[in-house]
Amino acid sequence: MLIENDSSFSGFHGGLSKSIFTESIYPRVFQHLYLFFPLLTMAIISKEKVAGTIRLLHSSPLKMRDVLLGKYLSLLVFALILVIIVGVFVVYGTFSISNVDWGYLVPSLLAMFLMSACYIAIGMYFSSLTVYPVISALATFLTLFILGNISSLWQQYDFFREFTFFLSIAGRAEKMILGLITSYDLVYYLSICILFLLLTWLRMQRSIESKPWSVTLLRHLVVIIPILFAGYLSMKPSIRYYIDVTTNKDNTIKAKSQQIISDLPKEKPLKATLYVNLFSRYYDRASPANRNEYVWGFWEKYVRFRPDIKFDYVYYYDVKDGDSTLFKNYKGKSLEEIALLQLEGRGNKSDFDRFISPDSIRKLGDYQDEYAMPFMTLESTGKSAIIRTFPDDTYWPDEMHVSSALRRLQQEHAPKLLFTTGNLERNIYKLGEREYYKHTIDRLFRLSLINFAYDVDSINLDTQEIPEGIKILAVADPKTELSSSKIAKIKKFADKGGNVALFGEPDKQMILNPLLDSLYTGVTLLPGRLIEVTYDEMPDHVIPLNIPSELVAIVPEPFPSIVEAIQKKTKIDSAGLYRKVVGATAMNYDQDNSEYAIRTLSQTQANRNTFLKRGIVVLDSLPPLFEPDRGDIKQPNFDVWLTLSKKVDDKTQRVSIHGDADVGSTLRVNPIWDLLPMYSWMTDNLFPVFITKDKRNDIFLNLTATTAGIQKIVMLYILPGLLLLFSIVFLIRRNRQ
Known part of the structure; x- marks a missing residue:
């Protein structure tokens, strides 16, 4: 309608492939997967125990792994059918959007299938533990909830931060939805599926054989430790691989930035040091508890092209000379006492040992003008440059800031x-x-x-x-x-x-x-x-x-x-x-x-x-x-x-x-x-390093009002009606047989 009624209309902003699918359809689909598969798998094995048919399976010539894989593959076929149903919308999108960006459409279907495979494997394991389907479903929900939120637990501790981040399922699908396929995400999905399938197999084996608890424990450790180690190893920067399938490479830094990073001498390490003042604005965004956001959210796109970046952290407490605001709010307290009180208020009093004193930070450099916000220094080839965070919703610096700082190291x-x-x-x-x-x-x-x-x-x-x-x-x-x-x-x-x-x-x-x-x-x-x-x-x-x-x-x-x-x-x-x-x-x-x-x-x-x-x-x-x-x-x-x-x-x-x-x-x-x-x-067009967004081509719909009306009828009534009719016929024919 906009195209028909407004001759000056120059297209939709931001690209239709992303706004329709990535920001609308796919998020809703993934929300329903979380609710759907625990209910689907809650009786997949427990019903065999309740009905007594598990004994028939044990006495059959089939091995337990064959039974397990048969059930798993049948559910994967069902998951594939769901993916195909969503794929119908993708097909419609390709005909309805001019110059559609496939990078926002196809990888999301892969993410949907992989996540479904994980949910099925987890659900099957808990179904094998109990004869009560409701308990199985609740245990699956609880496990998915833990995997989705474990990356927010104990983040102030270095060991738990890395371990829980690897285990977390949160954010895995989002990268694929945005068109970025990473090797460590694929390894994660594969590891979770294999881990829970093997645990299910061990559980089913226990029902037909009697072994000492030590043997059972050893079997579980032999399964769990290598798989988790392989998954953890896949997250190391030097062995990560990325495929950005979007048309404009929206998840990748621009070629200009890649060239600047590659021009830095390989024999000279690039060191990024984050300085965080306890008394600064937005301290929490750069605190130890949020380090994964810093390393994975901000730096990952640069580490992709320079895996040897070394990260260092300096946490300190200090105020600028002449700034008496804190002392007025905490009358009679020293700066150290104020720092302890603020950490105690955050529940992180034990973190005080991380923070260096005002004398120590001033020995590292004259950074008083930087105290208001966390900032970073980049060091290489004997030179250094500062990049800063900002008091806005984006918070982290843009690619222009980072590339300009990296180029400064080369001049x-x-x-x-x-x-x-x-x-x-x-x-x-x-x-x-x-x-x-x-x-x-x-x-x-x-x-x-x-x-x-x-x-x-x-x-x-x-x-x-x-x-x-x-x-x-x-x-x-x-x-x-x-x-x-x-x-x-x-x-x-x-x-x-x-x-x-x-x-x-x-x-x-x-x-x-x-x-x-x-x-x-x-x-x-x-x-x-x-x-x-x-x-x-x-x-x-x-x-x-x-x-x-x-x-x-x-x-x-x-x-x-x-x-x-x-x-x-x-x-x-x-x-x-x-x-x-x-x-x-x-x-x-x-x-x-x-x-x-x-x-x-x-x-x-x-x-x-x-x-x-x-x-x-x-x-x-x-x-x-x-x-x-x-x-x-x-x-x-x-x-x-x-x-x-x-x-x-x-x-x-x-x-x-x-x-x-x-x-x-x-x-x-x-x-x-x-x-x-x-x-x-x-400055001979060296500074700043301008980074501009590529023009999007998927900004027009190939639709008229009549076509849109027909599509609405087909998608809301005809296709669901055909699916319902097929299901009725299938169930009737099955009951007759």
Whole structure:
């Protein structure tokens, strides 16, 4: 209906194969398996004992293993029939979804069959223990409940954590439902089936032979220990194998990240150390009890390509110098006493020995700025990098953060960025809405530069020299005149090939223009303020367009959909490319008087009736009028963001000039569309390591309203009716025989 009634409809979000099957049909099916098979198997052997037919089986020429396998295989056939019934929906899905992703459909059927096989084996064992079917069913339910929740028991103890995680059945099917088949999951299902079948066979053998208890115990140990050991061994990183059958390899890190990991020297170990402060936010997510979430939930996709990653853990308790919050809440208590009280409140007082003291953690490094959240250090080739957790629902860092940190380990120097101070510029250490703290050094903001392996600091060029190794020098909205010595230092830095980022604002153009002239850019910030009169917004809220072809020319990685559209010469969706600026100045350039190649990355559009207003602009009154006799300028396009580049010796020197310094402010920052591409361009597109999602093709239904109605009738009435009719005929014919 959406396709028929909305011509602008561009497809369903996220892919229909996953949303219909993985997130809807399959979870409900697996919930019913848990209830169904214990009831199905509760009398499979016990009824033979109650009816006395077990004696006939013992006296028959059949061996006990033949009887056992016969019953098991018959139930597997029944499970296969259930899988086929669910497979009918898969068949319908392939015809109903355009470009269906088989990786989300077929592996789930395999998971359903394997889980059914496990449930049957467990149910048969308990059916062999008692003559009461109800007790058998309850024992099976209880065992499945224990296997599903055992991974949450005793997780603060290292031995129990690994052992219970291996035994847990929870999460095994989820990987297959998501299209990832792993060797250790297959081994687990196979081990559980074999284990309980052998235990059932031992139990049935006991009914026909008399052996001492020691022999019985030895037999059980010979069965249990090797099978559990084989299953445990299969989880070792070096012998794990993975098959990601989804079309876009959604369960696998991108090829770029794989290449970065493979480029790390194999002879140099990669060490990941998790630092957890007892007093930090979200401590519980990184506590010893949740280590499996850290190792298996977060790191597994990287361990898959680097099995020799060594994990270390540092648990500590400390507060930043000058932070007295805890001492006010726990009056008269020392830091050690407060730590003991908090652990006692969590029921983990015995864990105190894991935690090192404030003196010990400070000997390991100056991490006071990291105390607020758990963080990790990566170490290899004598270098280190920090990746952080974040106070949001995702919590763990993204692939972009990890890959950027890994790439930093490979570089001779980390990307270093300095912001000038001394002229009332935007400040990277202040939290105000106009300042630059958030997008530069805010450790709790996912898109800040510091979380993408940048080193960011400030410098006062009136008193300091620009040190060697600086990749980018930024001048952000100075409010007082730049001294000649400061301009000379910036020019010297640029002449040596250093990259410069300039951020301007209306009414301060005369401050940056001398610097632009000294760099021979050919660019001039025009006096005045850009005005765009609309019904909804303030007049200085201007919405220029980030030009797609120019944007991907300097850094294509974050914008694969734009690159594809340009290559195919198709229409580009402008959503996200229009970037609101508040209080912007325009600029023009003379290519003949510039040493640089100049690109316009963002400019106003002719259809938005934008003009450049000279003089004083009153924003909280009537909308400003266009007055050409007072110097106001109206033209189809005003440039808002320019990039310049030229060759300096053996490298490319780059300059970025933006007409709105608020683009990086705490209030209006949205780094993904402008700041991160700009900084990436200035670091030779090495940082950050952009990771983008592949375009999904299964976003349309091949259905009309009529077809959907027919399918509903077939699935709800005709197929169940045929199944019921077949069952009736089958039972009648069986009773007659």
